[in-house]
Structure formats: C-alpha cells, structure tokens
Amino acid sequence: AQSVTQLDSQVPVFEEAPVELRCNYSSSVSVYLFWYVQYPNQGLQLLLKYLSGSTLVKGINGFEAEFNKSQTSFHLRKPSVHISDTAEYFCAVSARVAGKSTFGDGTTLTVKP
Amino acid sequence: DAGVIQSPRHEVTEMGQEVTLRCKPISGHNSLFWYRQTMMRGLELLIYFNNNVPIDDSGMPEDRFSAKMPNASFSTLKIQPSEPRDSAVYFCASSFGGLAGFAGDYEQYFGPGTRLTVT
Numbered sequence: 001a002q003s004v005t006q007l008d009s010q011v012p013v014f015e016e017a018p019v020e021l022r023c024n025y026s027s028s029v030s031v032y033l034f035w036y037v038q039y040p041n042q043g044l045q046l047l048l049k050y051l052s053g054s055t056l057v058k059g060i061n062g063f064e065a066e067f068n069k070s071q072t073s074f075h076l077r078k079p080s081v082h083i084s085d086t087a088e089y090f091c092a093v094s095a096r097v098a099g100k101s102t103f104g105d106g107t108t109l110t111v112k113p
Numbered sequence: 114d115a116g117v118i119q120s121p122r123h124e125v126t127e128m129g130q131e132v133t134l135r136c137k138p139i140s141g142h143n144s145l146f147w148y149r150q151t152m153m154r155g156l157e158l159l160i161y162f163n164n165n166v167p168i169d170d171s172g173m174p175e176d177r178f179s180a181k182m183p184n185a186s187f188s189t190l191k192i193q194p195s196e197p198r199d200s201a202v203y204f205c206a207s208s209f210g211g212l213a214g215f216a217g218d219y220e221q222y223f224g225p226g227t228r229l230t231v232t
Contacts, residue, residue, distance in 0.1 A: 013123065032219055043117075043204055043223030044156075094219045098170065099144055099210055100161045101221060 002027040002093045006104035014112050015083055020074040021107045023091035033074040034092040034101065035065055044090060050074065061085065086111045115158040117206050117224035125230045131193040133226045137186055138207030146221065147180055147190050156204075163189065195231045202226045 003013045008020040025031065032051050036044040048059025055067040074091060088108050094101040117136040126132055138145050147159040160170040162182045173180070177196070182188040192199055204226045210219040 027173055034220065036221075036223075043225050044206075044221075045223065049220055069167055092221075099219060100146065100158065100206075101219060103156050103158075105155050 002031060002080050002095055002102045004091050004093050004102055004104035006089075006091050006107050008072075008107050009105065009108070012112060013081055016080050018067045019077065019109065020079050020087075021089050021091075021109065023074045023076065023104060025072050025074065025093045027095060030093050032094045033065075034094070035059065035063070035074070035076050036090045036092060036103075037061075038088045038090065038106075040087075047076070047089070056067060059108045063104060072085070081109070081111045083111050083113060085109060117205055117222050119206055119224035119227050120202075122225060122229055123228050123229060123230075125232065126195055128196055129194045130200075130231075131191065132195045132229060132231075134190040134203050134205075134229070136188045136190070136205030136224060138205070139222055140186065140187070141221070142207035142209050143185070144219075145182060145188050145206045146206040146208075147188070148206065148224075149201045150204060156176075159190070181224060186218045192229075197231045200229055200231050202228050 003026045005024045013019045034049045035047040037047050038044045047063050048057045050057045050067045058064045063078050066087040088106045090106050092101040120135045143164050152154045159172045160180045161168050166181045180190045204223050206221040206223045208219050208221045221227045
C-alpha cells in the first residue's frame with residue numbers, strides 16, 4: 001500500500017516570495033507522483049506529474065517539483081507566487097499496478113499582498 | 114472534450130430521502146472514481162471502477178451508499194436513506210489506466226462536484 005504525507009497543512013506567504021510545499025510518500029513498489037490544485041468551489045486539476053525520466057518536472061502556472069527517490073519526496077516549488085496561487089494543493093501517489101491514487105491531506109497556500 | 118460532467122451541481126434534501134448523483138466520464142477513459150470531500154475528513158475515495166467493474170469499494174461508508182457503472186459513459190452514486198452527516202461535496206473523476214499490464218498514466222480528471230446538503 002502507498003501513503004502520502006504533506007508536511008504542512010497551511011503555508012502563508014507574501015506575494016512574489018518563493019514557496020515550497022512538502023510531500024513525502026511511502027511505497028514498496030514503483031510509483032507515479034502527482035500534484036493537484038483545487039481553487040475554491042472547484043474540482044481538483046493537475047499541476048504536474050512524474051512518471052519516469054528527469055526527476056525535475058515542470059507544470060502549469062510556473063510550478064515545478066523534484067522527485068527524490070532516496071528521500072521519498074516530491075516537493076512542489078514556485079520561485080515567485082501570485083495572489084491567484086491561493087488554493088489548496090494535494091500531493092498524490094499511484095502504484096504503477098494499482099490504477100488508483102492515494103491523496104495527501106492537502107496544503108492550503110495563502111498568498112498575501 | 115467537455116471534461117467530466119456531474120449532475121446535479123447542488124442538491125438539498127431532507128433526511129431520509131433518496132439521493133442520486135450522476136457522472137459522465139471523459140470519453141475513452143476506463144477508470145472512474147467517486148470521492149467525498151468535507152472539512153473534517155478531507156478528500157476520501159469512496160469507490161473505484163475499472164472497465165465498468167467495481168475494483169475497490171472499501172471507502173463506501175455503509176450500506177446506505179451504493180454505486181453503479183452500467184456502461185463506460187455513465188455512473189451513479191446513490192444514498193438511501195440520506196442523513197445530515199452525508200452533507201459534503203462529492204466528486205467524480207476519470208482516468209486512463211488501470212490494472213497491471215494496462216498502459217496509462219493514471220492522471221485523474223475531476224468533475225466540478227455536487228454539493229449535497231441534507232437537512
């Protein structure tokens with residue numbers, strides 16, 4: 001079975017500052033990794049995904065994440081955030097043979113002016 | 114593509130009534146998921162279908178909840194009888210991928226959700 005831990009439930013940050021949202025996972029098999037974003041009153045949408053290959057993955061809206069197999073982490077970063085990035089962010093892991101994803105509890109990113 | 118379609122978007126009902134939520138997945142996707150989201154419990158997977166077959170229903174809270182997928186383009190989640198504690202946002206998601214040996218990247222596409230209020 002897989003599990004996901006998002007280390008911060010809430011991250012407040014000022015506009016134009018860098019941000020890192022932390023995600024650790026555990027799994028006994030190879031996995032795919034995802035970050036999703038949920039804006040208020042909307043469903044989740046994919047930010048980026050790691051399937052294989054380069055460990056640095058770039059996604060939409062200027063976000064990127066790095067897969068670190070030795071530390072079993074998949075932290076999300078953005079060098080300069082905007083007010084519009086205020087949302088809840090979910091890290092998810094899927095075993096390559098399972099078909100379903102396990103989601104973390106979410107991190108609420110609040111960008112202040 | 115219109116994306117995952119859910120109906121209704123909002124549902125208000127009285128305790129004891131039957132509630133049916135509907136979902137149309139993205140054409141060509143072979144996996145479908147029902148989730149429930151609340152402030153207290155976060156995002157919970159209720160049931161997962163692959164090729165119209167229920168694979169994992171361990172998240173279904175109790176016998177009052179049932180889900181069906183009669184064909185690849187339609188699924189329902191039914192609550193009978195409904196209770197106030199069922200109040201939540203229910204999401205349907207679909208993806209391409211599945212069990213061992215079936216290629217796919219498992220990226221999930223979520224619908225807009227159904228906000229259910231049981232009074």
